[in-house]
Amino acid sequence: MLDVLSNLGTGFVHVFSGYHFIALLVGLVVGMLVAVLPGLTLVMGVVLALPFTYGMDLTTSIILLTAMYISGTYGGAFTSILFHIPGEPIDVPLLWDGFPMARRGEPAKALGWTLFAALTGGLITCIVAVSLAVPFAQFALRFDSPEYFAVVLFGFTSVVALGGESLVNALISLFVGVLLATVGVDAVWGVDRFTFDVPILRDGIEYLTVMVGAYGVGEVLSRLELGFATSPLQAAGGKIETQVPAPRELWQLRSTFGRSSLVGVLCGIVPGAGATIASFVAYGVESQYGKRRKELGSGIPEGIVAPQVASTATVGGHMVPLLTLGIPGSGATAVILGAFLLHGLQPGPLVFQKESEMVYAIFASMFLSVIGMCLLGFFAIKLLIKVLYLPESITAAFVILFCVIGAYSARNTITDLWLIMIFGVLGYLFERFRFPIAPMVLGVILGPLAEQAFMTSMISFQNDWTIFFTRPVSGTVMLLSVLALAFPAVQQLYRRRAARKLRELGADADAKAT
Template identity: 35%
Template sequence: MDSSMISMVIEQLLSFQTIIALVIGVVGGIAIGALPGLSTTMAIALLVPITFSMEPVAGLVMLTAIYTSATYGGSIASILLHTPGTPAAAATALDGYQLTLKGKASTAIGVATFSSMVGGFISGIALLFLAPPLAQLSLMFSAPEYLLLAIFGLTIIGSLSSGSMLKGLASGAIGLLIGTIGIDIITGFPRFTFGSMSLESGIALIPALIGLFSLSQVFILIENQVKSGKKVNAKQASGKFFPSKSIIKRITPTVLRSSGLGVIVGIMPGAGGDVGSWVGYNEAKRFSKRKEEFGKGSVEGVAGSESANNAVTGGAIIPMMTLGIPGSSATAVLLGGLMIQGLVPGSELFTTNGHLSYAIIIGFIIANILMGIVGFIGAKYFIKVLDVPQNLIIAIIITICMVGSYAINNSIFDIWVMVFFGIFGYFLRKAGFSTAPIILGMILGPIAERSLGQALVMSQDNFFVYLLSRPISVIFIVLILLTILTPLIMKLIRNRKKEAVS
C-alpha cells in the first residue's frame, strides 16, 4: 500500500454513507443475531439487496459488519435463554446459561462481548495481512487452474459443509446445473429455459440465495408455531457488563488461543462459525487449569467459543476475497454481495480495486471494535429484542424477502424465483442436503464452463496430459482427490476398528 492508496482508503471510509452503513450493520447485526432462529447467513442474505445500490465500500462494510455482529449477537440468546441465537453460538450456551442460572448473566454477556470483539479484531488483522499475498497466487492461474479451482471449491464445500458428503456433492452439482440455465454465451442457444423468456438471462443469484437461506428458514420456523414460553427477565442481566480486570486477566490466554484457532478454521473452506466455536470451546477446556468448572458456568468456556466464532468471520473472508471460494455459507452469500458490485475475487481485488478492498477490510476491523463498544453500552437494550414475538418477526422477514428480491432488477419474476428457491431449499434441508453448495455451484458453474472451454482449446489434443504438465494444476488435482478420498479412507479405518473391537 503506498501513500496515495492510504489516502484513498481513508477517503472511502470517512464517507457519510460508509459510516451510516457501519453503524446500521453493527446494531442491526447484533439484533438479528440475538433473535433465536435467525441465522447469520439469513441476515446477510436479507440485506444484500439493500447494499446493491450503495457504494461498494459502504455496502460491503455493512455486510461484513452484519456477519461479525450477528455472530456475536447469537451469544445473547445462548446465555440468557439456553437457545442459541445462531448455530455458531451453540457452544456458548453450555457455560453461558449456567452463569445466568447463577445470577451472573451480565458477567457472561460481558465476557462474550469482550471475547467476540477481540476474536473479530484479530481475524480482521489476519485478513489484512494474509489476503494480499494469497491473492498474488491467483496471478499464476490460467484457464485450467480456474477450472480445477472451481471443482476444488465445490468438492471441499460439498464434502465438509454438513453430515453427508454424497448429498453435499449432489447439492453442488444441482447448483452447477442451475448455473447453466439461460442463454449459452458461446453458442447463443437458450438452455433449460422451458420456453420461458424470463429464464433466458438465467436465474438471478440474489433472489435464489434469499430464497435458499432466508425464506427456507421461515418455513422451518413456522413448522411448529408454538408460543415461546421462555420470558427473559431483564433484571437477570443488570449492572456492569464490562468484565473486571481479574476476569480479563483470566480469559486473555483463552481468547488469544481460540481466536487464532478460529482464524484457521475460518480459512479452511467448508467449516463455518459453528465448527469454530466448538473447536474454540474444546481447546479452552483442554488448556484450562479449572476444567471442572466447564459446563457449570466457566467464563473461559464462554470466552473460548465466542472468540473463536468471531475469529472465523475474518478467516472465512480470506479465501472468499482471494480465490472466490467461500469458507462457509455466510461467506457464500457475501460473495454474492461482492459480485453484484461488479467486484471479482482474486489479485485484481488487491491491485486495481485495492483502494476498495483495503477500505472494506479496515471497515471490517473497525466494525469489530464498534461491535464491542455497542455491546458493552447497549447489551441491556438488545436483551429486549428477545421479547419480540416470533410471529411478528416471521411476517416482517417474509415481506423483506419479497421486496429485497424484487429490488435488484425491479422484477416480479425474481420474486417467483425467490419463492421457488425458498420451498426448494426447505425440502432440501429436510432431506438432509446442505444449501450452501448450491449457491457456490451457481457462482462457480459459469466460471468452470468458460475455463473448461479455454482449457480445451489451450490443451490442443490431450487434455489430461496438458493438465498434468502444469504444476499448480497438479497441486489442485491432488487437493481434490484428497478431499474426496480422505473421508472415505477415514470411514474404512473406523469400520475396521469397529470390526476389530467386536
C-alpha cells in the same frame, strides 16, 4: 508493510467520510438484531439486506454487509448466555458454559468474557486479513485457468465435506446448484440450456433468487411447520449488564485465546468451514488440550472464550479468498460477493491494483466494526434484546416481504417471485430431508466460474485433463480436494472405532460390577 499501513490509514479516512460510517453503524445494529432473533439466521439477514444496497455505491454496500456479518457473530451470544436460546448455530457451544455461568449468578461476567473474546478474535482476524491479502493476491496473479478450476473445485469439496451430515446429500445439493447455474444461454456457444422456452430463463437463474428463496422463504416455511414454537423467554437473572474480566484473569486464559484464534482463522480460510464449525472445533480443542478441560460444561470462562474467539476470527479468513480470488467461503461471504457482482465488480487479484482504496476501506471498516460491535454490546444490548419479545409470526411475515422485494428489485419481473417461492419450497424440502443448503448456493455462484475455467483449460490444453494434476499449484490443490472428500469417510471411521471402544469399556465395567 509501510504501504499496507498507509493504505489502511487512507481506508480509515474513507470509512469516516460520506455515508460509509452511517452504513457501518446501521450494519452493526441490524447484524446484532438479526443474530439475537432466533427466527433469523446471520446469512438470511445479510441476504435480506442486499436489496437495500442497490441504491448505494459499492464501498458503502460492502461496508454495510460486512458490518452486519461481523456483529452477527457476536449478537447471538447474549441470548445463548441469558436465555438459553442460541440466536445462531455458532452460539450453540456458548450454551454449555455460558448459560451455567449465568445461572450461577454471574451473567455479567459471562457476557464480559464473551465481549473480550469477540474483541480479541475480531482484531486478530482483521490483522490476519490485512497482512495476508496482498501476498495472497500477488500469488493469485500467477493463476491460469487450471489453477482457478482447482481452487473452485477445492471450494466445492471442502463445502461438501464440512458442510453437511451426509456426504451423499451434500454432493446432491452441490450438483443441483451447479446445474441451476447452467440454465440460460451458454456464454461460449450462445446456445439455450434448460430454458424450456421461457424467455426470462434465457437470462439464467439469478443466484440471488436461489439464495433468497432457499435461505429466506425455506427457513420461514420450516419454522411455520413447527408452529413458530420458539422457547419462552427465561431470563437468567434480572439485570442485563457486562462485567469486563480483570487483566490477570485474561492473562490466565492466554493459551485458550491463542488456540481458538488459530482455529478461527484457519477455519475462515478453508472454504465451507465457517464460523459454526470453528466454534465447535475450538470448544472441542479446548476439551482436549485446555488446562481445565475436565471442568468444561460447568460454566468456566474457557468454554465461553474458545467458541466466541473462533467464530469471530473466521470473518477475516473468509474475506481473504473472497477479495483475492473471488471465492466465497461461507453463506454470508457469498452474499457479499453477490453485492460486488451486482455493482459490476468481480473480486480477484486485480482488485488490489485497480480498487485498492475500496479494499482498504473494507479492511478499515472491519477493524471499526469489531470495536463498534463490542461498544454496542456493552452499552446497547439491554435495548436490542427487547426484539426477542417480537412474536415469531410477525418476524416471519417481514422476512417473506424482504425476500419478495429483494427478488423483485433485481429485475422487476414477476417470474423471479415465482422462482423464489419454488426455491423456498425446495429449501424447505432440503431442510426437511437433511440436505444442506450451503453447497447448492455455492454451486450456483461458483458453477459458472468452474465451467468457464474448465472449458478454457480444455481449449487451451487440447482436452488434456491431466493438466489439472501436472501443474504444481493446481496439482497440489487437486490433491487437497481429494483429501477433503476423503475427510468425512475418515471421520466416520474414527467415530465408529471410538464408539466401539466406548462400548467395550462399558461392557468391561458391567462385567466387573456383576
